[in-house]
Amino acid sequence: MASFEASSRDEGEGSNQTSLKTVRESLIRQEDSIVFSLIERARHPYNAAAYDNSSLKSSGCSLAEIFVREAEHLHAKAGRYDNPEEVPFFSEDLPLPLLPPYNYPQVLHPVAASVNITKTIWNMYFNELLPILTTKGDDGNYASTLALDLACLQALSRRIHYGKYVAEVKFRDAPMDYSSAIHDKDREALMRMLTFERVEEMVKQRVAKKAMVFGQQVTLEEDNWSGDTLNYKVDPTLVSRLYSDWIIPLTKVVEVEYLLRRLD
Numbered sequence: 001m002a003s004f005e006a007s008s009r010d011e012g013e014g015s016n017q018t019s020l021k022t023v024r025e026s027l028i029r030q031e032d033s034i035v036f037s038l039i040e041r042a043r044h045p046y047n048a049a050a051y052d053n054s055s056l057k058s059s060g061c062s063l064a065e066i067f068v069r070e071a072e073h074l075h076a077k078a079g080r081y082d083n084p085e086e087v088p089f090f091s092e093d094l095p096l097p098l099l100p101p102y103n104y105p106q107v108l109h110p111v112a113a114s115v116n117i118t119k120t121i122w123n124m125y126f127n128e129l130l131p132i133l134t135t136k137g138d139d140g141n142y143a144s145t146l147a148l149d150l151a152c153l154q155a156l157s158r159r160i161h162y163g164k165y166v167a168e169v170k171f172r173d174a175p176m177d178y179s180s181a182i183h184d185k186d187r188e189a190l191m192r193m194l195t196f197e198r199v200e201e202m203v204k205q206r207v208a209k210k211a212m213v214f215g216q217q218v219t220l221e222e223d224n225w226s227g228d229t230l231n232y233k234v235d236p237t238l239v240s241r242l243y244s245d246w247i248i249p250l251t252k253v254v255e256v257e258y259l260l261r262r263l264d
Contacts, residue, residue, distance in 0.1 A: 019107065020169050027162065031203075033155045035210045038133060038242075039233045041148040045137030050146055051126060064126070065090075067146040068153065084108055087161045089118045089153065111261035112164045115254055121157050124246050125149075132238065159247060163254030170194065170255075171262055182263050190256045200248055204240045211236035 049055055050063045059066060072081075072088045079097035080086050083104060088094060130149075170193075171178050181189040215233035 019165075020173070023162075023165050023169050026165075027159070028206075030155065030159045030162065031207050031210060032214075034152075034159060034242075034247075035207060035214050035234070035239060037148065037152045037155045038211075038239065039215050041130075041145075041152050042133055042234045044134065044141055044145045044148065045139055046131065046134040047138050047140075047142060047145045049138060050142045050149075063142060064146055064149060068150055071150055084112060085158055085162060085165075086154075087116055087118055087157050089122055089157070091116075108164055108168055109258075109262050109264075111264050112258060114261065115161070115164060115257045117160065117250060117254060117257075118157055120250065120253075121153070121160060124250070125153055125156060129242060129246070133234070156247070160250045161254055163251040164258045166251065167194070167255035167258045167262070171259060178259060179263065182259055185260060187256055187260070190259055191252060194252050194255050200244075203248070204243050207243050208236040208240040211239040 053060065053062050056063060056066070069090045072090055073095060075081070076088070076094040076096075077098050079099055079101060081088050081091075081094065082097060082101045084107075178190070178193065181193065211234055212230075212232060215236070216230055217233070
């Protein structure tokens with residue numbers, strides 16, 4: 001704790017302003033990753049067999065779970081989860097990296113590692129988002145489908161758990177304001193302090209516009225650029241809803257959980 005506080009003081013105000021700018025830029029870049037990953041996944045139908053726990057009776061879990069577990073084992077060997085921005089869905093028994101760990105800057109309080117809502121993200125993605133993102137049907141391309149699911153899951157998890165960084169820079173900007181609510185364990189007060197409806201509305205509009213731009217069928221025929229008749233690869237209103245109903249609320253859950261531990 002002492003070393004973390006000392007390093008935070010050493011950074012100074014200039015570093016804090018840089019962090020605010022960096023966090024904002026990262027959130028905008030992550031919008032691109034999420035929109036592109038959704039566009040790619042929407043190319044395939046739902047492919048229900050990949051998510052059926054009864055399909056693989058010997059394992060008792062779905063092909064999707066096996067795929068993600070195996071992928072995370074490989075990614076762990078490459079050091080993916082040494083990066084505090086990355087949170088695995090199945091953290092138990094992950095192997096150590098094969099290369100020496102990279103020395104990532106210690107921006108977050110050490111308690112950040114205890115804030116993990118991957119189970120909620122997993123259930124949201126497979127039970128709520130995926131059925132409305134994809135069309136009904138089965139094209140048999142389970143390996144490609146699950147690779148795209150993994151990309152979506154990782155992008156969503158990174159964006160939502162990035163709330164730890166959002167909370168940290170907000171706390172550093174007004175430590176006295178937040179400390180009172182933290183000491184009182186007042187989740188509602190913290191949620192109010194973290195909520196900026198105008199900014200949230202701007203984010204929802206921006207990601208919908210990105211879905212329009214990234215998801216257009218580009219041709220050389222001028223008639224296809226009339227605007228009203230465009231067929232998008234993923235519905236822009238769905239992307240806006242994803243942020244409104246899930247990404248923004250879950251990010252704020254992460255922010256609150258992090259702040260409640262911030263003074264430990």
